[in-house]
Amino acid sequence: MEQTAFSGSGQLLTYTTVWVPRPGLEPPYTLGQVKLGDGPVVFGHVRRLPDEARVPVAVRLVTAADPEAVPMFWFEPEVRP
Amino acid sequence: MSAAVVVAGVGMHVFGRFPEESLKDLARVAVVRALDDAGLGVKEIDAVYSANAMAGLLQGQEQIRGQTVLREVGLERIPVVNVENACASGSTALREAIMVLRAGAAERVLAVGFEKMFVEDRDRSLAALESAADLDVVGGLGLQFTAVYAMRLRKRLDEGTLAFDDLVDVTLKSHQNGARNPYAQFRRELTEKEVKSARRIADPLTLPMCSAIADGAAAVVLARADTAPSRGRARVLVRASQSVSGFTTDGSPEPSATTLCARRAYEEAGIAPNEVEVAEVHDAMAPGELLYYEQLGFCQAGGASELLATGATRIGGRIAVNTSGGLCSRGHPVAATGLAQIAELTWQLRGEAGERQSGRPRIALAQNSGGWLEGESATSNVHILERADRWP
Incomplete structure (x- = not known):
């Protein structure tokens, strides 16, 4: 087994705004499916997405400053609206 | 040539919320009804494949779920195999039962699925559902089935190959049938x-578009065609039984697990998609039915909206889909769903579906998905059934 670093940017392929509360997650929050650079497709939270954004959207990975934060990472649009 | 297999009997416990009924109560009703429908007693069953997905987390019965439930019915001293494949548990048990019959290791086999999703704390049910994914990858994201389907549909809405009104129309159809x-x-x-x-x-899913938490059970008795009891009614033959697991995807265009599974099933049965006359598909969210039209070959890619608009998938149409109401309206007690699909199709093929009867079908298809990997269902199972006798 070896560690592989994926690109920190990619394309948001699709997303949804969720209105159902889950422990530690206050709705609404946005989940997205992201194709990372040359890497895999992953799910993650998405923030700062403009209303009615149409996919695909270029996004970059952002990590939380607090290592205990939930979620630990999320995606934001590459260019702020 | 392996033995031909028939659906000898089917039975269900109504789906819904039953706080007073245990897993044993739910399963007993479905099993006794299926045995009665087959005209068989418990002593005539050679083996059981027992499906449940969530009793470990929700009832604490992590192990021997089948044996604990089935001894109550008198199904003892035979092989009982416990099967779990998330929402596809029921159809996976069905496939195992079919294979043991084809292998000649049994003559009459029961497949049963039971689930009790209503518990006092709804968050426990949602957490159990979220475990139908790779938690190393998505744990803690709050990623529910609803969000996975919503994302699949959003892509199609943005592409312009489905409209929000299509999502509404197929939901209305689901509830009309239910x-x-x-x-x-x-x-x-x-x-x-x-x-x-x-x-x-x-978004874009609203509450009535989504299947809900449910309790329920369904059972199917399968038998070798040459020794199955004759009940003086049309026989229902198993023409194909296929299963495909999900895979890691890099996002490039490729056939879905369901597309692959359906192709294999059509090949096994030697039939074309346009010969299917009635189908039950895994619409955990009612609009998911539209995606399956394309993956199962009922229409071309991008043709789901038009197929729905023609009315062909309504009861009485050329290819009636989810005459039972599907997961969204019939209900989706996870491990019971795949077998409830077979019950509905058997009733359709025999002409016993009452006010839901859709013409005089000969070929029926069931598609049941389970869990998800990042871009795909973790399991997709497709079964094809045939009415072996002519309609009168």
Whole structure:
């Protein structure tokens, strides 16, 4: 087994705004499916997405400053609206 | 040539919320009804494949779920195999039962699925559902089935190959059919306004578009065709039984797990998609039915909206889909679903579906998905059934 670093940017392929509360997650929050650079497709939270954004959207990975934060990472649009 | 297999009997416990009934109570009703329908007693069953997905987390019965439930019915001293494949557990048990019959290791086998999802704390049910994914990858994201389907549909709405009104129309159809099914959890027709203005769950999905938490059970007795009891009615043959696991995807265009599974099933049965006359598909969210039209070959890619608009998938149409109301309206007690699909199709093929009867079908297809990996269902199972005798 070896560690592989994926690109920190990619394309948001699709997303949804969720209105159902889950422990530690206050709705609404946005989940997205992201194709990372040359890497895999992953799910993650998405923030700062403009209303009615149409996919695909270029996004970059952002990590939380607090290592205990939930979620630990999320995606934001590459260019702020 | 392996032995031909028939569906000898089917039975269900109505789907819904049953706080007073245990897993044993739910399963007993479905099993006894299926045995009665087959004209068989418990002593005539050679083996059982028992499906349940969530009793470990929700009831604490992590192990021997089948044996604990089935001894109550008198199914003892035979092989009982416990099967789990998330929402596809029921159809996976069915496939195992078919294979043991084809292998000649048994003559009469029961497949049963039971689930009790209503517990006091709804968050426990949602957490159990979220475990149908790779938690190393998505744990803690709050990623529900609803969000996965919502994302699949959003892509199509943005592409312009589906419209929000299509999502509403197929949801109305689901509830129209469910209203005619005495085993359904939701038995009320809805108006367009009710669907559109309902509480938002995961955009673009509203509450009535989504299957809900449910309790229930379903059972199917399978038998070798040459030794199955004759009940003086049309025989229902198993023409194909296929299963495909999900895979890691890099996002490039490729056939879905269901597309692959359906191709293999059509090949096994030697039939074309346009020969299917009635189908039950895994619409955990009612609009998911539209995606399956394409993956199962009922129409071309991008043709789902048009197929729905023609009315072909309504009861009485050329290819009636989810006459039972599907997961969304009949209900989706996870491990019971795949076997409830077979019960509905068997009733359709025999002409016993009452006010849901869709013409005089000969070929029926069931598609059941389970869990998800990042871009795909973790399991997709497809079964094809045939009415072996002519309609009178």
